[in-house]
Amino acid sequence: MESQxxxxxxxxxTWLVSDELQLDEVRxxxxxxxxxxxxxxxxxxxxxxxGRIGIAVVAVALTVVLPRLLGHFNRxxxxxxxxxxxxALVYAAILIALLWSSLxxxxxxxxxxxxxxxxxxxxxxxxxxxxxxxxxxxxxxxxLGYCFFIGTAVGWTLVLLLRALDRGGHQDRTAAxxxxxxxxxxxxxxxxxxxxxxxxxxxxxxxxTIGVALGLQYLAFIRWHEWRNTKRxxxxxxxxxxxx
Amino acid sequence: xxxxxxxxxxxAYVAGDGGAFNEIFRRYAxxxxxALKPGVGSDESSDLLQQxxxxxxxxxxDFASGAALRPWLFTIAINVKRQHMRTLLRRREAxxxxxxxxxxxxxxxxxxxxxxGIAALLAELPPAQRTVIELHFIDELSFARVADAVGVSLAxxxxxxxxxxxLLRQRFAEKVGPE
Numbered sequence: 001m002e003s004q005x006x007x008x009x010x011x012x013x014t015w016l017v018s019d020e021l022q023l024d025e026v027r028x029x030x031x032x033x034x035x036x037x038x039x040x041x042x043x044x045x046x047x048x049x050x051g052r053i054g055i056a057v058v059a060v061a062l063t064v065v066l067p068r069l070l071g072h073f074n075r076x077x078x079x080x081x082x083x084x085x086x087x088a089l090v091y092a093a094i095l096i097a098l099l100w101s102s103l104x105x106x107x108x109x110x111x112x113x114x115x116x117x118x119x120x121x122x123x124x125x126x127x128x129x130x131x132x133x134x135x136x137x138x139x140x141x142x143x144l145g146y147c148f149f150i151g152t153a154v155g156w157t158l159v160l161l162l163r164a165l166d167r168g169g170h171q172d173r174t175a176a177x178x179x180x181x182x183x184x185x186x187x188x189x190x191x192x193x194x195x196x197x198x199x200x201x202x203x204x205x206x207x208x209t210i211g212v213a214l215g216l217q218y219l220a221f222i223r224w225h226e227w228r229n230t231k232r233x234x235x236x237x238x239x240x241x242x243x244x
Numbered sequence: 245x246x247x248x249x250x251x252x253x254x255x256a257y258v259a260g261d262g263g264a265f266n267e268i269f270r271r272y273a274x275x276x277x278x279a280l281k282p283g284v285g286s287d288e289s290s291d292l293l294q295q296x297x298x299x300x301x302x303x304x305x306d307f308a309s310g311a312a313l314r315p316w317l318f319t320i321a322i323n324v325k326r327q328h329m330r331t332l333l334r335r336r337e338a339x340x341x342x343x344x345x346x347x348x349x350x351x352x353x354x355x356x357x358x359x360x361g362i363a364a365l366l367a368e369l370p371p372a373q374r375t376v377i378e379l380h381f382i383d384e385l386s387f388a389r390v391a392d393a394v395g396v397s398l399a400x401x402x403x404x405x406x407x408x409x410x411l412l413r414q415r416f417a418e419k420v421g422p423e
Contacts, residue, residue, distance in 0.1 A: 023274065027266075171331075
């Protein structure tokens with residue numbers, strides 16, 4: 001039908017001139033939006049999915065491992081011992097699944113149920129980490145102290161990186177919550193391997209709650225984002241993609 | 245450019261040919277707009293169409309040679325619309341602007357009355373059945389392509405289509421009355 005002249009389409013009753021005008025308007029706006037696709041974020045989003053996931057995996061691995069390595073190099077061998085293999089694999093599997101889903105391309109269908117289960121796992125699994133790693137060693141994060149604040153700051157940086165890698169930006173809320181789950185689990189694992197405090201109350205209060213804090217922080221960020229867009233273009237219910 | 249296949253157009257676009265993107269837009273935007281319109285206002289459907297093509301632009305490096313562009317685009321459009329509908333549900337706000345726009349709109353043209361009636365009946369179907377019927381009946385995708393786009397099995401698509409068409413028939417008969 002698209003190849004028919006406009007008059008024929010109009011006569012057939014399935015197409016209107018107003019539709020053609022609407023398409024012209026979209027075409028113009030799209031051209032402007034594509035022209036704005038510049039800079040680092042646009043380059044990251046234009047990468048193939050494997051490349052985007054690769055960058056995210058490296059960032060998460062660095063978050064988990066780097067503080068431990070730095071602490072190790074600072075003070076030589078530490079009394080830290082490796083955690084049990086089975087739970088380590090379970091947490092790694094949850095983390096990888098979360099990471100993969102948070103950058104899932106939109107041209108593939110996704111399961112709402114799986115997404116919700118993964119976000120829940122990302123936010124709740126840290127509470128199960130309380131007795132996971134032996135701890136007792138004092139790495140970089142342990143020296144700095146204030147696990148909760150450092151963990152939240154590192155986690156928020158991860159969330160922003162994952163959002164920059166995701167093609168939906170902040171409009172894809174499900175993917176955004178998956179990013180929060182990734183950051184929650186990654187920062188908790190980092191702290192688990194690095195924090196000198198092994199008591200369950202500390203781990204529950206200062207580590208496991210980081211995911212919840214990141215979630216609240218993200219909600220506040222979204223509200224601010226929406227408020228800013230409403231100020232810029234009053235009268236529109238949804239921000240335009242070009243503005244994201 | 246009009247005689248090129250989708251594959252050739254995408255290859256040209258990935259290589260930086262802006263004209264190829266225009267041709268893809270010309271080829272698919274009308275069908276996508278029709279698929280996006282039910283249940284949302286005119287402004288919103290424009291935004292959703294724009295988002296769909298912007299996603300195509302961002303994910304152009306993912307397009308594998310030999311893949312079918314049509315279900316690829318429709319899957320993006322369906323996901324974009326789902327996200328939008330979830331946002332609306334979350335806000336629990338009636339789209340007041342669109343309601344006012346609809347109230348102010350002129351009455352539909354006589355030649356389109358029947359189509360408008362079918363569209364209204366279609367809008368009353370459960371979302372899962374409506375999506376399948378829109379893609380199959382309006383956008384003329386095969387059941388296999390619809391299954392790809394919606395992300396369910398071929399059998400599930402057939403069942404949804406069968407139930408949806410049956411429901412449409414019943415409601416149309418109720419509306420028109422016994423002949």
